[in-house]
């Protein structure tokens with residue numbers, strides 16, 4: 516189908532909480548070492564939100580930065596899509612809380628629960644609304660407070676995650692913005708990466724709290740292997756649907772979970788792709804749905820993205836769920 520209205524990113528911003536938790540700090544909390552964490556993951560430190568700092572607060576800060584870059588008044592925002600697996604509460608949605616805090620009085624909004632693939636799911640959803648002409652000014656936010664669903668006694672997982680938020684403004688454009696996207700889920704392997712309790716299957720109880728069942732549980736090795744294969748396939752399909760080849764990608768912004776996953780995916784895509792990857796996981800760890808918009812925001816601020824560049828985004832996470840997208844920068 517030939518599109519007449521395209522959806523383009525016209526502003527991007529991010530927010531990172533002030534508190535830094537280093538690998539040296541983690542050495543004092545669990546039986547681990549800076550060397551183990553760096554060589555297995557590439558992570559050196561991560562940000563931790565304050566007790567009174569919620570996912571919605573971080574989302575608002577990132578959204579304000581993106582709106583300022585797009586020169587868009589919050590009152591003109593028509594839709595707010597928030598990708599998060601750590602909402603402030605079960606309902607109302609984080610999108611509602613962000614709408615109120617921004618004063619986006621004409622906007623509707625909802626949350627998208629797709630773990631680390633959430634931002635690409637939200638971007639695709641928002642782009643469809645903009646391309647159809649139903650929405651002109653959309654905010655797409657990835658925001659997470661993973662520190663509250665981290666088992667700080669488990670070295671298998673607590674070294675991996677961090678908090679933060681990123682946001683983009685999506686608006687109609689005569690030129691291609693989102694050139695392609697590809698989304699997928701496979702619920703058959705839901706339990707290799709999940710938070711077991713807190714829903715109706717295992718409602719909160721003293722027992723679920725004692726057993727840390729409100730925290731992220733993960734089969735690390737299995738997740739690693741599936742992540743590499745799935746991200747490679749999603750990236751290749753997104754590039755093909757954009758009518759491009761891997762060597763025509765100018766910048767790759769992958770979900771920032773693990774350096775070794777990113778390196779393996781990039782090498783499979785082509786010989787020089789790793790040189791085009793923007794990474795900041797050494798400073799933030801895995802911030803789930805927030806990782807891609809935070810990295811995009813930093814890449815733009817660092818001058819790594821220029822007009823006309825083709826940016827490949829690719830993510831994988833709990834669900835299992837995944838997404839790939841190619842965006843042409845305005």
Ligand SMILES: CC(C)(COP(=O)(O)OP(=O)(O)OC[C@H]1O[C@@H](n2cnc3c(N)ncnc32)[C@H](O)[C@@H]1OP(=O)(O)O)[C@@H](O)C(=O)NCCC(=O)NCCS
Pocket residue numbers: 546547548551552555556631670671672674733734735736737738739742772773776801831832833
């Ligand atoms: C978690 C991960 C870093 C572990 O790396 P790995 O090379 O697979 O390590 P293994 O699982 O083989 O564990 C090796 C050993 O290190 C130990 N270990 C685990 N975490 C440790 C830590 N923080 N510090 C020190 N040792 C640790 C394990 O207990 C294991 O010990 P054992 O051999 O005595 O049993 C890796 O599997 C990974 O990144 N998986 C994907 C995670 C991810 O990205 N999830 C989110 C996707 S969105």
